[in-house]
Amino acid sequence: MAADKDSLDARVPPTCPAAISQILTHAWHHDLAGLKPLLNVPGRASVQEPTTGETPLHAAIRACGPAAAGSNSDPAAVKAATAVVEELFFSGAIWNDVDSNNETPGDVAARLGQTDLYTMCVEAGVRAELLFGLLEGYEALSSEDEDEDMAEEEAEEAGGENGTAEVEIEDPDEAPELVDTEIVDENPDRAFAPPQPANGGDVNSEDYLRSNLVYSDGKLVDADKNGVMMAWETSIMRASVDALLPGLEAGRKILNIGFGMGIVDKMFHETKPARHHIIEAHPEVLTYINGPDCEFGKDWEAAGSEKGAYQVHEGRWQDVIPQLLEAGETYDAIYFDTFGEDYAQLRMFFTEYVPGLLEESGKFSFFNGLGADRQICYDVYTKVVEMHLSDAGMDVEWREMDVDMQGLGAEGEGEWEGVKRRYWTLDKYRLPVCAFMG
Ligand SMILES: C[S@@+](CC[C@H](N)C(=O)[O-])C[C@H]1O[C@@H](n2cnc3c(N)ncnc32)[C@H](O)[C@@H]1O
The missing domain is CATH 1.25.40.20 (Ankyrin repeat-containing domain)
Known part of the structure; x- marks a missing residue:
């Protein structure tokens, strides 16, 4: 009953x-x-x-x-x-x-x-999100607003709420816009006002890159207290490095996008890579990198075997990557973990750039926080990203690992104290390990 x-x-x-x-x-x-x-x-x-x-x-x-x-x-x-x-x-x-x-x-x-x-x-x-992705990429001759309206209508017809295309790839923005989406309209059939999260709110890349950051106590937060990076993700970073560099072999060429707290970069550095490139866009993260508390400043750059072997590339990856491609740089391992960007950016990265950047036998991974504040969204995005990776000529192997949700604490408590929103609520993380097909 x-x-x-x-x-x-x-x-x-x-x-x-x-x-x-x-x-x-x-x-x-x-x-x-x-x-x-x-x-x-x-x-x-x-x-x-x-x-x-x-x-x-x-x-x-x-x-x-x-x-x-x-x-x-x-x-x-x-x-x-x-x-x-x-x-x-x-x-x-x-x-x-x-x-x-x-x-x-x-x-x-x-x-x-x-x-x-x-x-x-x-x-x-999955159907709704795939359709939305298709429609978003379709350049119709009508105005932008009309395109958006059409995409929303079509996606809804396919069984999707318009806001779901706003899935972000890290932290507060990762989940589809479920509770944040204002769907109250004049249609009496849709007059229900969904519950609003106490600490809701969007982060967009432009605002984030302009906001002030605070490094403290195992976390990096922005001016609105959105968690940009948190120490609890260390085990995920560890597993990602282990997956990208089996046997932690020395002498590999590595690209990491998004420095954050430098957790993953420290692990990459320990493998003694031949080349290690980091791309970071936030001015305050760059100041931190060049400050006394960080080991990835000028001395680290100078320790590379040749000029440019170890390097922090300053700027948005969208601007830096074309220069790396032009310079003919390729990598054995690529990790992608930015903040405040939507899924379309991640998709563009692996579709348009990974094929030119990754060595034939190389591996690519990313922080998989897509839809991570709701199990069904995580499951939907696992399938969506798998299909888009396949379109880009890549196979993905998902390695599932436990996340100690109890240890992390409830909203606003434990690890989440001082963080606006619990961006992770699931007890399993699916780590993507991507490689070219065939
Ligand atoms: C979640 S943190 C990365 C954490 C990192 N994996 C670690 O182990 O500490 C995201 C980082 O991406 C940077 N970022 C955000 N957008 C970017 C962009 N478009 N290009 C380059 N870096 C970006 C942020 O400033 C932030 O430092």
Whole structure:
């Protein structure tokens, strides 16, 4: 039996407008025949109960109740729910709408142990994000605003909320814009105001690169207290270096993008590389690098076997990389870990630049924080990035490692004290190890 908070009465209260209540009730009862005609009007597959945020997807999944251990509970109910969920996605239901419990339909499926339904939500998320990526890269002849509107509409039709294209690649920005996205509009079918995170807020690259930074106590934060880099990521950096340089062989050529606290660079340096290049854009990180507390200043540069062997390239990687390519630099290992940039930048990096920078037998990795504050987003982005890497001619091997979430503490506590938002909430990190196909 579903718990009270998951009951139809709790999710679709008597105050719910009749047209919305009707759709939600049909979805809840997995009444496909009754539901189908109601979905003929565009947008009806993504109606939301105004106070609970229940969507037809939430209702269809929630109504299955918790799966019995090791099974999907009542197979007939799950089969019926599957057909309804399929129809909803087909009719434009949005995969990542959050309800008043800050749960997407996929989160509900995961909590109830409904693995097949969870997989359907992940697959819908992947389709939506892939489509959004395609549309974003498509240069139509209309104005930018029109393009954006069109991309958003098309992505929504594919089952995606517009904000999800804003996935960022490090820290506060990594997750798709689920709770931050203001979806309240004049459409009464979508009048639900999703819960806002107490410490929400976007970071964009331009603002970040202009902001003041503070190095302290195992963390680097910006002026808004966004965690740029934190010492708890050391084990991830360790595993990344071990994966990129099997056997930690000396004499390799290494490129690291994003210095941060220099954790990964210290590990790279310990392998005694032949070439070690670092790209860093933030003026205050560069000041730190050249200051007394950092070992990667001018003395380190001078210790290379020849001029330019060890070097910090100052500037945005977007500006520096073309110069490295022009100079014919290639690397055995490339690591990418920036801050405040969206997924499109990472994708551009591995699609347009890695093929020219990486030795044929070399390895590439990046900090995989895509969607890391919500399991379903992490799962969606694992698949999206895998497909985009494949488009770029690369295979990826995911190495899963534990993250000690208990040790990290709750929001604002333990390691997160003094950090605006817990940008990592998952107990497994998927470390990508990428190499050219074939
Ligand atoms: C998360 S930190 C890197 C942490 C690093 N892996 C470590 O082990 O300490 C991200 C770094 O990328 C830098 N960064 C952000 N955008 C950049 C860009 N476009 N080009 C180069 N560096 C950038 C930031 O200033 C910051 O120092």
